[in-house]
Amino acid sequence: MKRLLMVIDYQVDFVSGSLGFPKASLLEGPICQKIQEAKARGDTIVYTMDTHENNYLSTLEGKNLPIPHCIRGTAGWHLYGEVNDLLKDARCFQKSSFGCAQLIPYLQKEDFEEVELCGLVSNICVLSNAVLVKAALPQAQVIVDAKCTDCADTAKNQEALNVLEGLQVKVLNRK
Incomplete structure (x- = not known):
């Protein structure tokens, strides 16, 4: 089976930086375990990085979320x-937006049978990229492990997991 592990935006600013939250650092161990297991199986692994420029506050996202984060080259931008x-x-x-459009041709070319996503944050970038995977690979099994994603708001995290399940994404380890 051709598998892909996608690590979404597990960057300093989302863990301990400008948009960080206490539960984010607790994901490090489970995400590292996912990566090690994928490597041991010989699965393909990719990752996304939220990447903004110095003009972030003048962008639409910056106007709606006026907290500079993941500015290219800063400490908060790094994994x-x-x-x-x-x-x-x-x-x-x-990527400069929630979903990574560049993934679509890559996914279609590689034609993965199973894609698992982990990382941050569940209700924005993980959800957005899971939707892109479903659109690019409608026959692939898409998986999100609830132990490997979260957001600052517990209710929004649960809502995101509900939406993922509604989109026929398999959610593992649901609390």
Whole structure:
């Protein structure tokens, strides 16, 4: 079976930086375990990085969320903790929006049968990219492990997991 693990935006600013929240750092261990298991199986691993420029506050997103984050080259833009080391050989997709449109042709070319997403944040970028995967690969099994994603608001995290299930994404380890 051709599998892909996608690590979404597990960056300093979302863990301990300008948009960080306490539960985000607790995801590091489970995400590292996912990466190690995928490597051991020989699965493909890619990751996304939220990437904004210095003009962030003048963008539509910046006007709606006026908190500079993941500005290219800053400390907050980099991958967080051990995830950074584990993903050194993986392909990176930088994105300036919630979903990563560059993933669509890549996914269709590779034609994965199973795609698992983990990372941050569940109700925005993980959800957006899961929708892109479903659109690009309608016959693939798409998976999100609830132990490997979260957001600052517990209710919004649960709502995001509900929406994912409604889109026929398999949600593992639901609390």
